Amino acid sequence: MKVVTSSEMQRIDKETIEGYGVPSVVLMENAGLGVVEVIKEAYSKVNEMGVAVFAGCGNNGGDGLVIARHLSNQGVDVRVFLVGKASQVSHDCGVNLRIARKMKIPISEIASKISLDRVRQEWEGSRLIIDAIFGTGLSRDVSGVPAAVIEFINSLKVPIISVDIPSGLSADTAKPLGIAVKATETVTFGLPKRGLILFPGVLYAGKVTLVDIGIPRSLLQDPSLKTNILMEEEVTSLLPIHLPDAHKGDCGRVVVLAGSVGMTGAAALVSEAALKIGAGLVTLGIPEGLNRVMEVKLTEVMTRPLPETLGGSLALSGYDKIKEMLLDADVLAIGPGLGREKETSELVWRIIEEMKIPMVIDADGINALSLKPEVLKKSRTGIVLTPHPGEAARFLGIKIAQVQEDRIETARSIAQDYHTICVLKGARTIIASPEEVFINSTGNVGMASGGVGDVLCGMIAGLLAQGLSCFDAAKLGVYLHGLAADLLIEEIDPATLIASDIIGEMSKALKRAKEVRIRENSWVQRKITF
Incomplete structure (x- = not known):
């Protein structure tokens, strides 16, 4: 499913109105009706609750007035609080304001902090708040009376439904513009906005429900929209299929180059994850001094002792043996726990430059590339x-804060500049190809634990070995990685989750994904829960 910025959504709205001839007031009516249907589904006793609608002077406020009208028609006790002056409302908002007044819906203007003080008494009796103050077009910090109103709304101990986006939240950066409403649920229109999907916006949006308001589907599926959210519908079709007569060679061969003194755990995790996701054979290339312990630690994974440096990392002199190992392999996973010795980095550079086998490069493999990034452009x-944000920052020569400021564009730029697939790990992992970006929808805070990234490296490598493309393997691997963690916290506290737990839960994640039926796209009240 596509995910849009504020400007992209505005362009879609404009084309709907001007190109297709759908009146803007019709879109507003559909939006309001859609929210009312969500309210009725979520709150069966809404007629007994009393509803306060906080409406701005723009089109988002117009949506709120439509909601107020339809709820009033259904016998709900509704009050409207207009944040601003009636003389300042937009054209379509004005249309619905006049209708609301003719229907005798109580409307109070909040044009000053004095009038807000009066509202503090008037809202009493309402048990549901509708936030329709600001929409996705907001780009400036909220201040003055609107900021005071949002602060007041956030202080109330009642459910809050935001219309399209929580007021004050940036639709593009997912950051509050000074202050933002903390919604129980957000009902958004047409397509999800970045601000609802990314952190910290997720913490403000609550549950997100997508509603059809009559925008032509061709506009919602426009190929020029290059950012998507990765949902189960997108990944279930990617699952590898093993024929009944398949043997281990048919299921793919993975070579792993990982580990150094003190970092054998990384090597074990990536290797076991590759096997558990379905690869037929996995061989771990390990510094020879560590081989014996790995032979004990790993039962199903084969090991190959390789020349090592004095510090216990893989040595450049092992290149020919590695080249031989890769002759029958389908994919190479390289980097976890390799260490940062100069000689090991030189080995990484040579492998990337000269080997033609698909690769997943993680951790110290990326750290080696940060010293010589041009090597990537020589790869065949x-x-x-x-990378995690720290590794991405080192690779790009920037600060972590700059990476996190715009994770989507950071991942996209790496993918485009180096013709790779970039998986930028973190809350809402980003998967970017040179052409397109996906935002993952699975995963939880329990994954903030050492070794979890090594597991992901192995999973992607294992999927590559089973015949998936680099982009598809990355998308499916990231999704299943997060899904396994989500299944785990249904039974355990997230704080106790460790990397090996995800490997153990992978079978359940795969089973769950395989049981999901591919559903036809439906744009009517399609629910996305984060």
């Missing part, structure tokens, strides 16, 4: 990079 194969 498909590559998936899986």
